[in-house]
Amino acid sequence: MAKLSVNINKVATIRNARGGNTPNLVQFAIDAQKFGAQGITIHPRPDERHIKYKDAYDLAPVVTTEYNIEGNPNDKFMDLVLKIKPTQVTLVPDAVDAITSNAGWDTIKNKDFLAEVISECKRNGIRTSIFVDPTLPMIEGAAATGTDRIELYTEAFAHAYGLGDKTAIKPYTECALLANELGLGINAGHDLSLENIQYFKEHVPGLLEVSIGHALISEALYLGLETVIKEYLKKLA
Ligand SMILES: CC(=O)[C@@H](O)[C@H](O)COP(=O)(O)O
Numbered sequence: 001m002a003k004l005s006v007n008i009n010k011v012a013t014i015r016n017a018r019g020g021n022t023p024n025l026v027q028f029a030i031d032a033q034k035f036g037a038q039g040i041t042i043h044p045r046p047d048e049r050h051i052k053y054k055d056a057y058d059l060a061p062v063v064t065t066e067y068n069i070e071g072n073p074n075d076k077f078m079d080l081v082l083k084i085k086p087t088q089v090t091l092v093p094d095a096v097d098a099i100t101s102n103a104g105w106d107t108i109k110n111k112d113f114l115a116e117v118i119s120e121c122k123r124n125g126i127r128t129s130i131f132v133d134p135t136l137p138m139i140e141g142a143a144a145t146g147t148d149r150i151e152l153y154t155e156a157f158a159h160a161y162g163l164g165d166k167t168a169i170k171p172y173t174e175c176a177l178l179a180n181e182l183g184l185g186i187n188a189g190h191d192l193s194l195e196n197i198q199y200f201k202e203h204v205p206g207l208l209e210v211s212i213g214h215a216l217i218s219e220a221l222y223l224g225l226e227t228v229i230k231e232y233l234k235k236l237a
């Protein structure tokens with residue numbers, strides 16, 4: 001069963017809107033895990049638009065499942081990750097001003113850089129994952145970096161699926177088959193939702209983890225956090 005890692009970026013967005021501490025991010029992470037979340041994901045961005053670097057430290061002692069910190073491996077991010085030593089780091093090639101993550105790594109052009117960052121993380125006991133588009137050359141390139149896992153960027157699938165085009169799953173199935181052959185662990189994320197998650201899971205062999213935030217938090221506004229988490233777990237079983 002693929003693990004559900006709840007991305008709590010958007011809880012921090014709501015908190016920051018008033019400058020106080022409501023909703024309390026640490027308590028939210030505790031409760032999400034109590035309701036069944038098998039991991040907590042955060043993505044501290046350089047402008048701290050939602051997750052602040054301090055949040056990453058505050059959350060560390062209460063994330064008793066798997067702690068996944070995502071980000072572009074600049075010096076400040078790497079310093080944070082090597083100090084906290086989360087379960088997993090997910091390397092994402094986001095530009096500072098990106099409205100959200102919108103592309104995976106060019107794992108061929110960035111092979112040497114990624115290999116160096118990955119080996120430093122692994123030396124510190126941190127599992128590594130790199131954010132990639134679902135194309136076979138990028139999967140082959142990822143294997144050459146020495147990463148433990150890849151995270152398949154699922155925006156294209158989610159968008160097409162929402163328009164009724166289920167054929168959009170094909171590249172993800174093909175990339176998963178190759179990743180399995182190459183011994184790469186498979187994570188996935190971005191725009192996954194209650195609507196599309198089961199179909200995705202059923203067509204991606206070897207899927208180990210999905211990280212879901214934007215849709216999950218939006219769904220929880222209507223259905224409640226506990227109900228939504230339990231719904232995801234049912235669809236992932
Ligand atoms: C890498 C990815 O697709 C998401 O994990 C990302 O964290 C979303 O970032 P925002 O929550 O800032 O849109």
Ligand SMILES: NCC(=O)COP(=O)(O)O
Nearest residue numbers: 007189190191211213214
């Ligand atoms: N890595 C994907 C993630 O953590 C959450 O992405 P989204 O569900 O907020 O689009």
